[in-house]
């Protein structure tokens with residue numbers, strides 16, 4: 001067959017695909033009307049998981065799963081647009097890692113709201129100014145993100161989903177490496193590049209700012225300064241990539257949480273996040289953790305933060321594998337409460353959604 005014939009075939013298939021996509025979209029419009037009438041959140045993470053799994057199972061190739069997943073994520077972004085355009089708050093400005101994660105997860109057909117700090121994301125969602133927010137919670141090399149953990153303590157938002165994204169850091173500047181006098185970034189980013197920074201610079205000062213994208217904006221404005229950030233930030237703010245992939249650990253992954261005011265139903269493959277505090281007495285934390293062991297619930301993560309109310313009193317953040325609605329989880333939560341000053345479930349959500 002000639003190239004022209006092959007391209008004619010592609011054109012015919014494309015026309016059929018457009019028709020099929022719009023046939024799906026017309027059903028989505030009906031789903032939107034149903035939700036309007038009967039209630040129910042526009043974003044349905046449990047259904048999204050089921051759709052993406054079904055697509056992978058149906059895929060016999062030659063397209064890789066990741067291509068189809070990206071297409072379907074974009075299609076579901078279009079679904080939001082048709083049902084009710086969603087507004088999603090992220091740690092801005094544009095070009096931050098949170099922005100990349102948000103766009104990979106929610107696509108091109110939603111509205112994004114860039115805010116200046118993580119607490120504002122919680123406030124925007126809490127007040128209903130944004131439907132959802134995306135917040136970094138943990139990095140594979142640097143550990144917990146304190147600002148996000150602390151914001152959960154006095155917020156009424158829930159966790160409705162989690163996503164993991166590989167993070168590559170770059171030194172961005174408009175001068176030579178040896179001329180850099182100041183380096184801007186987020187404290188957590190410095191922590192992820194600590195070895196590289198100490199091996200590379202003797203004189204340059206590191207200056208902490210609210211986000212890596214804000215750092216890039218600042219480095220673009222002041223001579224002989226650099227930022228550590230994404231390649232997207234370099235493009236957006238007109239900086240050169242002076243050194244690539246400077247993270248100390250090659251598999252540098254950040255876990256982000258999607259926060260909202262909605263609950264996510266079980267999928268059979270879920271995680272639950274808890275926040276609790278215990279009295280400052282010997283064995284108090286162990287008593288709580290033993291409850292989960294005794295109920296056969298596998299703990300996936302534990303973090304602590306000072307309560308800031310009384311010295312040496314802490315808030316604990318624990319994730320277990322399973323959904324809060326299961327009988328096993330209900331019993332464990334009842335029992336755990338007896339050992340806590342206060343315990344709240346931050347949310348149950350589908351486990352382990354990996355972004356490309």
Ligand SMILES: O=C(O)C(=O)C[C@]1(C(=O)O)C=C[C@@H](O)C=C1
Pocket residue numbers: 028031042043044045047048051075076079080083
């Ligand atoms: O099933 C729904 O609730 C929908 O809104 C449809 C749909 C889809 O396009 O398949 C869109 C968005 C949701 O997050 C999940 C699924």
